[in-house]
Amino acid sequence: MFKNLSDRLERSFKILKGEGRITEINIAETLKDVRRALLDADVNYKVAKSFTDTVKQKALGQNVINALKPKELMVKIVHDELTALMGGVEAPLNLSGNPTVILMSGLQGSGKTTFSGKLAKKLKSAKGKRPLLVAADVYRPAAIEQLKVLGESIEVPVYTEEGNKNPVEIALNGIAEAKRLHYDLVVIDTAGRLAVDEEMMNEIESIKRAVRPQETLFVVDSMTGQDAVNTAREFNERLDFDGVVLTKLDGDTRGGAALSIRSVVEKPIKYIGTGEKLEDIQEFNPEGMASRILGMGDIVELAKRAQELYDQKEAERLQEKIKKNKFDFDDFLNQINQIKKMGNIKELASMIPGVGKMINDIDIDNSAFKSIEAIIHSMTPYERHNPEVLNASRRQRIAKGSGTSLQAVNKFIKQFDDTRKMMRAASNMKNPMKMMNQLKQAQAQMGKRFR
Numbered sequence: 487m488f489k490n491l492s493d494r495l496e497r498s499f500k501i502l503k504g505e506g507r508i509t510e511i512n513i514a515e516t517l518k519d520v521r522r523a524l525l526d527a528d529v530n531y532k533v534a535k536s537f538t539d540t541v542k543q544k545a546l547g548q549n550v551i552n553a554l555k556p557k558e559l560m561v562k563i564v565h566d567e568l569t570a571l572m573g574g575v576e577a578p579l580n581l582s583g584n585p586t587v588i589l590m591s592g593l594q595g596s597g598k599t600t601f602s603g604k605l606a607k608k609l610k611s612a613k614g615k616r617p618l619l620v621a622a623d624v625y626r627p628a629a630i631e632q633l634k635v636l637g638e639s640i641e642v643p644v645y646t647e648e649g650n651k652n653p654v655e656i657a658l659n660g661i662a663e664a665k666r667l668h669y670d671l672v673v674i675d676t677a678g679r680l681a682v683d684e685e686m687m688n689e690i691e692s693i694k695r696a697v698r699p700q701e702t703l704f705v706v707d708s709m710t711g712q713d714a715v716n717t718a719r720e721f722n723e724r725l726d727f728d729g730v731v732l733t734k735l736d737g738d739t740r741g742g743a744a745l746s747i748r749s750v751v752e753k754p755i756k757y758i759g760t761g762e763k764l765e766d767i768q769e770f771n772p773e774g775m776a777s778r779i780l781g782m783g784d785i786v787e788l789a790k791r792a793q794e795l796y797d798q799k800e801a802e803r804l805q806e807k808i809k810k811n812k813f814d815f816d817d818f819l820n821q822i823n824q825i826k827k828m829g830n831i832k833e834l835a836s837m838i839p840g841v842g843k844m845i846n847d848i849d850i851d852n853s854a855f856k857s858i859e860a861i862i863h864s865m866t867p868y869e870r871h872n873p874e875v876l877n878a879s880r881r882q883r884i885a886k887g888s889g890t891s892l893q894a895v896n897k898f899i900k901q902f903d904d905t906r907k908m909m910r911a912a913s914n915m916k917n918p919m920k921m922m923n924q925l926k927q928a929q930a931q932m933g934k935r936f937r
Contacts, residue, residue, distance in 0.1 A: 491527040492779055495520060495564070499557050510546060516560065517542050528711035528742025533571070533749045541567050561780060568776035571745060576771050577729060577754030580700045581613065585664045587672045587697055589657075591690050591725060592705035593717060594678035597733035599629050601705050601759055602675040603636030604767040609671055610642065617671040619644045620660030622653040622693065625677045633675055640764060643669075653677065653689060654696045661697060674699070682717060687724045694725060701728050703756065706743065708732040714743040715750050722751045729756035732770070744775065808909045815862045815870040818902060822855050860888035861898055873902065 499516065517538045524534040545563050579588070588605065592598045606617040619637050621644055623629035630646055637644035645660040657674050664672045676693060679686045694702055704727045706714040718730060730747055735758050748755060755770040807813050862870065864887030869875060876884075876899060885892045 491523060495523050495780060499560055513542055513545055513560075520564070524742075524745065527745065530712060530715060530742070530746040530750060533746045536749075537567060537571055565776050565780055568745070568779060569773045571749060572770075572772035572775060573748045573754045574772055576769055577756050578769070579609075579756060580728070581609075581615075581671075583700045585618075585661065585670045585672050586615075586701075587661060587674065587699040589674050589676065589690075589694055589697060589699040589702045590705055591676055591702060591721060591727060592678055592731075593682070593707075594626070594680055596678060596705045596707045597759060598678055598705040599623070599632050599675050600636065600762075601731055601733055601757075601767070602633065602673045603640060603642075604759065604764050605757070606637075606642045606671070606673050607640040607764050608767050610640070615671040616669045617642050617673060618660065618664045618667075618669040620657060620672055620674045621646045622656045622660070622674050623677040624651045624653050624656070629675065629677070636764070654692050657693050657697050682720050687721075690725060703727060703729055703731050704753075705731040705733060706747075707734050708743045708758075709734050711742045712746070715746045718747055718751050718753075722753060727753060729754050731755075731757045731759070733759035735760050808906075811906065811910050813906050813909060814873060815865060815902070819859065819862050819870075822859065857888070857890055857894065858898060861885075861890060861895055864888040873899070873906075 497519070520541070521534050521538045524537065525531065529537075541560075541563055544567070545560060580586075590598050590602050602619060606619055609615040610617055619633055619642055621630040621633045634644050634646070636642075645656075645663050647656050647659065650656055653676060657676075660674065661672050664670075674693070674697065676690055677686070702725060704718055704721050704725070706718055708714060710717075714732075721727060730751070730753055732744055732747075732755055735744070744755065744758075747753075755772075758768055758770050760766045760768060804813070804817060807817060861884060864884045865876075869880060869884075881895050881899070882892055885895045888895070
């Protein structure tokens with residue numbers, strides 16, 4: 487996401503390279519290029535102009551202090567202003583009410599139904615909620631079926647009323663059903679249209695008045711750029727929604743909607759969709775997004791994803807196995823699955839500061855694990871639990887079964903053995919400095935072996 491904008495901004499900052507002080511001349515040239523980059527990213531013209539004017543006001547004439555170069559100072563100012571432009575801080579959902587009612591709104595094709603499923607799954611796993619999905623789109627038969635399929639895949643019930651064409655009744659009955667069965671979260675999926683029309687707006691207004699939701703979310707396809715911002719403005723004037731959801735930020739989006747929408751409608755972006763999988767959803771963090779736009783990574787989001795999947799008991803069990811040198815291929819496979827649950831590998835890597843720019847042109851995805859998974863799945867249960875029994879004949883059989891080469895199998899098993907030794911050495915070390923030296927030596931040895 488935002489790759490083109492990130493590249494353009496990086497080129498803009500190069501104008502200041504080697505300068506000892508920010509002056510009116512070099513700042514004007516830099517900000518002219520920044521404004522072009524924002525407009526090319528489909529940012530609203532007024533927003534782009536206001537943004538660069540504010541940056542100029544803050545940067546002009548500032549002395550370079552503490553060995554900070556003009557380029558670095560400009561990056562910091564732009565980072566701070568991008569953060570402010572997108573809302574400054576996270577805007578959490580209001581989860582009060584029993585049950586909490588969340589009303590979804592938006593145009594057809596924005597990803598509203600899919601996001602309803604994603605949100606139910608997210609709040610179920612992260613907040614311990616018991617959600618009920620309500621299918622209130624009475625115009626598109628596929629929407630009801632789609633919601634049922636989503637609900638089944640995430641083990642969340644879906645309330646439907648076959649034959650009822652009154653969405654207000656369906657929504658109210660769904661909430662009553664949630665109360666009866668003690669569900670504490672109701673997500674109502676409503677109908678969308680190909681364009682904003684009076685009938686649509688009257689209907690969603692009627693549903694909101696009837697159900698009085700804790701949250702009304704406007705879901706918008708970020709790939710539509712300024713059209714997304716204009717639609718958001720029209721919806722907000724009629725619906726006064728609580729927050730925005732930007733979907734399809736993993737696609738060929740220029741980023742204009744994310745950078746403009748907060749300023750235009752004065753409502754926070756609460757969530758973003760970053761892929762097609764039901765796990766591809768994250769709370770919108772303005773500071774983290776600004777960092778990623780500027781190629782600085784987003785270590786906070788990376789840590790948050792890891793924390794959501796962290797299991798204390800499983801970690802303790804694994805620690806004991808490592809200490810006893812019993813870490814096996816099943817454990818290794820489990821760790822791979824945990825990483826894959828966190829999201830796309832390239833996206834995760836881009837969150838590490840300094841890595842994003844390095845991997846822009848490298849094709850990395852979760853298929854990188856396929857050969858390793860194939861090798862492990864070609865082992866017998868006994869072999870997976872006892873790596874030391876893998877002799878030459880067993881390895882030959884595993885290579886044939888996995889569709890890889892004997893060389894690939896040997897290399898993987900060697901890397902696995904070295905990793906296991908490193909993990910055991912680290913877990914048994916009581917002296918931190920000694921532990922670090924041991925790890926460095928092990929890593930150096932691995933590097934020599936596989937160069």
